[in-house]
Amino acid sequence: MRAAEKMGEGERFQLGTVGALGLSVVSSVSIVICNKALISTLGFTFATTLTSWHLLVTFCSLHVALWMKLFEHKPFDARAVMGFGILNGISIGLLNLSLGFNSVGFYQMTKLAIIPCTVLLETLFFRKRFSKSIQGSLTVLLMGVGIATVTDLQLNALGSVLSLLAVITTCIAQIMTNTIQKRFKVSSTQLLYQSSPYQAMTLVITGPFLDWLLTDQNVFAFKYTPQVLVFIILSCLISVSVNFSTFLVIGKTSPVTYQVLGHLKTCLVLAFGYVLLHDPFSWRNILGILIAVIGMVLYSYFCIHENQQKTTEASTQSSQAGESESDPLLAVENGAASVTDGIVSKAPAWSSNKDLHA
Secondary structure, eight states, X not given: OHHHHHHHHHHHHHHHHXXXXXXXXXXXXXXXXXXXXXXXXXXXXXXXXXXXXXXXXXXXXXXXXXHTTSSOOOOOOHHHHHHHHXXXXXXXXXXXXXXXXXOHHHHHHHHHHHHHXXXXXXXXXXXXXXXXXXXXXXXXXXXXXXXXXXXXXXXXXXXXXXXXXXXXXXXXXXXXXXXXXXXXTOOHHHHHHHHHHHHHHHHHHXXXXXXXXXXXXXXXXXXXXXXXXXXXXXXXXXXXXXXXXXXHHHHHSOHHHHHHHHHHHHHHHHXXXXXXXXXXXXXXXXXXXXXXXXXXXXXXXXXXXXXXXXXXXXXXXXXXXXXXXXXXXXXXXXXXXXXXXXXXXXXOGGGOOOGGGO
C-alpha cells in the first residue's frame, strides 16, 4: 500500500516537473520574441529598466493572487529573503553589463560557464555528486551550444571582470533559490512573492543608470508611443509566467537542470528566428543545435535512470526496515543501530540531490 502511494506521489511529482519545464520553455521563448520586437523594431533598448518593471508586475500579480487566497503567505528569515532578492537583482544587472561590454560570442561563453561553475560550487560546498554519465552529457550539451552560438571572442579587461562577477552571482543566486525552498520549506510562489520587491527595487534604482551607461540614452526621455506601450505591457505580463516558472523549475529540479533548460531555450530561439523570421543561419548553427539536443536527451535519460535506481534502493531499504520492525527480537537486537542510522541518514533538506528528478 505504501509502495503504491509512493508510486503515485512520484508520478505526480514527475508530471509537475514536466509541466514546470514546459511552462518555462514556452514563456521564455515568448518573452524573447516580444522583447526582440520591442528592442530591435521599436528601439526600446532599456533592458535593465524593463526587467525591473517585470518584477514589479510580478509582485503585484502575486499580491492579487494572495488576496484571492490562491496561495498562502509564509514569512521566514527576513535577512535571507532580502539578501537573496538583492543578489538576484545584482546578477541580472551584471549579466546586462556583461553583454554591453563584451562581444556577443564572449557573452555566450559567459552563459556557458554558468553550468560548470554551478557544478563546482555544489560539489565543493554541498558535497553534491555528479556521475560521469551526467558530466559527459553536460559536456556534449555545452559543446553543441558553443558551436551554435559562439562566434567571436573579443576580450577586454573590464568585460572579463564583469562576466566573472555575473557568472558567480548568477550561480550563487540560483543555488540559493533551491536551497531556501528546501531549507525553509516554502513554495516557489512564496519565495518569489517575498523576494521580488527587493529584486525590483535593486533594478529600479540601478536600471536607468545602467541603461544610460550601455545605450547613452535616457529611459525617461524616450518617446512612448501606443505601440511601444502595448509591447511593454505584453512583455510584463509574460514575465510573470517566466519568473514563476524559473523558481518552480529550480525548486523542483536543480540549478544545473535549469541551466540545461536555458540552453534548450537558446536553441529554440535560434531555430524560431531562422524558420519564421528568416534570420541568418549556417550549417554550423544546425550542427551545434543537433549536438546540444543530443546532450539534453542524454542528460534527461541519465537523470531519470539514476533517479529510478535511487527510488528502487529507497524502496528496498524501507521494506527491509519494515521486516525488521515486525520481528520483536530482531528489533531489540538492532535497536541501537537503528536509532543511530536514523540520525545519520537524515540529511538536511537543503542538501538533498534533486537534480535527478529532472
